[in-house]
Amino acid sequence: MKFFLAFVLGVVFSPMAWAIPQTVQGPGALILAGRPFEQFASDRATWAPGAALPGAWSAPAADGARTFTEPAVIFGLPAAEVRASQSSDRLTQFRVVYRETGKDRRTLFTRVTQGIAAFTGHPATSEGKDAKVFRHEKTQIRATPVREGEVIVEIMPVP
């Protein structure tokens, strides 16, 4: 009788890391500099010239982008890939890719945008057939369904 789900109280870096369901056996919320990734990315200081990029990132690729090397949950969903683009002196964009191969792929875009809306506290500021754009503090968050089962979220500072 499987009535139970065991939850492990995650290391409480923040109230957002309340619990990780153990039977999921998956990653927890991505924490950078002691904050959930979403908050870190919303902080103006993150995008300032010379700001450090903490966490387990790869060495820069030819285009200067770095890839997060550990599993991560962002906006409540496990990300397939997290990349950080940088110019010569600062971070310019985070790019989070979500992929779903099961039957839940049909609702992936809805679930991703639900998570973003929950974080920002607002619906999308603009939405078209191809993307939803959110504003949060000094950042823009753009979610684009690439195909069924794949969604890209780009986070960048608003000038």
Place this chain on the structure above:
Amino acid sequence: MRWAVAALIIGAITAQAQEVDFTPGARALDQWEQLAAARIWSRPQTQSARLFRTCVAPAKVFGRETASVAGSFENGKIQALTIVFLDSGAWFGYVPDDQQKTVAATKGPQFAKLYAETAAAVRRELDALGGPGREVTFGATPWLKHKAVIYQYGGLGARLTLWPDQLVKLTLFREPADAAQLLEAWRRNPDRSGPARVLAANVRTAATGDRIIDGLPVFPQGDRAYCGVSALAMAMRAAGLTLDTEDFAAGAGIRYGSTAKSHIREVYTAAAREAGLSISSGPRFEFTRAQQSIDAGFPVIVFRRWDQQRDYVHTTFTQRFAADPTAQLPRPDAAEQKTWPIREGFMHASVINGYNSARREVIFSESWAEAARNRRMRVEEMEATCYLAYYPRL
């Protein structure tokens, strides 16, 4: 001088947050004032004279590390301390059902040996403090019938609970007579109108329009397959039954860290009977019925489908609402409803301890930590994702 000594003791306790020695408090009541003042207790985010607080620092008693220590407080004074020396669920951790047999075969004998050693050692300590204890049998129902040893010494009462090969737990009571009773004093009156008034008085209407039960205990389940029994313990403690998560786990037969072949439904019914309550259940969450239960001071327990993404939505909204009570959960449209875990998703138990009918929200708490108290969800989502609901009443 007395205050200086107390300050030194408290200072020593707080300075060594890594480990707190509860042995003085386990030996004599006059140590409880210092323990109550120490900065080792969780801070329940609820308004009540009666609070259940968990010791957030590692603790030892009689020279042994404990699995957990919790305190029942009344107006800041400790009324009871619950010390879990050994619990099967905590020792094995969460074990998937299909691994139970292997784990039982490989680690079971080691645990059985540890159980025997721990039970004997704790009993020796108590025998030395209070003489040979008085063995009593608790529980009127087969599922929760168990033996305990009652002691009286140092101005306090003590109940040593031993579930064979499962649990070694010591509960200390400010009022010695309470050690031999499963119901708290306010619940022992055969006239039900008194307890009914006490329970109803715990319900508060907040400025936001929330109707909420104050003082609900939050018992962290930790890395244990205990969400169902922790939720039960939270609800039953609110109703004055002095059994804990670990007792219900033992009664339900959650062994070797697994829920395989356990008897949770039976234990729910048995717990209600031990608490002098009736409990009705149904395969759906009924908001009207839940409102009636909560208005009477009884939390409702729901078993529901859970997923990580919806949990993120509930978590972030709860944080937002705390900062801005005008924040609204959007009315769910058809696209959102398709994302709810209705037939699939993990099974989880939560305690509903409030509602806001104008906002169409239920307020629920999880057996995770204080931070998971008073979360919020639209009624429609609870109705869609709940597959079993329990409504206790007097």
